Amino acid sequence: MQLDEAKSKFIEGWGTLGSAWGVSRTMAQVHALLLVSPNALSTEDIMEQLQISRGNVNMNVRALMDWGIVRKELRPGERREFFSAEKDIHRVATLILQERRKRELEPIMRVLGEISQVEPSPTSTPEETEAFTKMIASVQSFANFANSAASTLIKADENWFLSTFMKLMRPG
Amino acid sequence: MQLDEAKSKFIEGWGTLGSAWGVSRTMAQVHALLLVSPNALSTEDIMEQLQISRGNVNMNVRALMDWGIVRKELRPGERREFFSAEKDIHRVATLILQERRKRELEPIMRVLGEISQVEPSPTSTPEETEAFTKMIASVQSFANFANSAASTLIKADENWFLSTFMKLMRPG
């Protein structure tokens, strides 16, 4: 297989994976393209390679920057912007984990907290209420577990990142 | 808060969560409804409570059964079918993990395996090819890690999960 074909397959596969995880196909493809590009790409490069519009590139690139997995790169003497992806896949996973925890886990935990304070009422039997609170409590305990697991992974990765960074700073 | 309101909020919240994870809102809501219902529900019950059509209920309930998190319940002397959700949320998580590994991780690993065999060619420099294979190798190694982590979690029994893993995850 040749390089160009391999790159296309990766972009396609990454796009499919993304859509299974609630990320739009194009956003995942822009990410994949930046991952397989050794150099930072301009908006026009991305437009051309993925055959999508300028506005589309702009929106998706900014969303990827929001996730923290793509950076803007400015070159001296160049007006236009270039974009490059975080290549350390471990760090990519951590950043995504971090964002998803904030965007999804936290809201559902808030809802669970609210509804766990259900009160007995004339329209429901105590048994019904108890069954419900028991169910919610188990979901809550799982959410807590997921939350602390995520914290630990994020912290572990930060340590790892910091240590490699420190090594870089103090060569020898 | 009263029970009915609490149930509605849970169904709504679960639906929102689902759509962030690539599960259709309605499918997640059917699942939530079954989670908060002490007894198994018929197709008509679900239609009425979620205000959706018969065909819609049928499709989503079958998808949930494919995931292994909803069961059909037959009652002697009753022609129609009743449905109930797996209430052990840990088991729900395991079953979902299992399915997602099969449906998503395996395909991307296959693609990665194929494209890692990229050959040098006239249209690309050895440096480009090397950068690409290096990137792919790191994604592969991460996918392998994710895959074996999933395996371990799936295989692990509940006791191990709760005691050992919780301790591991607890920041010290």
Added chain:
DNA sequence: ATATTCTTTCAATTATTATTGAAAGTTCAG
């Protein structure tokens, strides 16, 4: 100040995905 080059926005359009509902299929009692 004006032109130039690039970025951003957003209403309109297009594409994708979910939903409906009626018809066909199934099962079973009589």
Added chain:
DNA sequence: CTGAACTTTCAATAATAATTGAAAGAATAT
């Protein structure tokens, strides 16, 4: 077998989400 009760399918429709492209906005050079 026939009819009643229920389930499944699927083409049509509706709802949602992504995409475009042109116009407005920014930044810099002349």
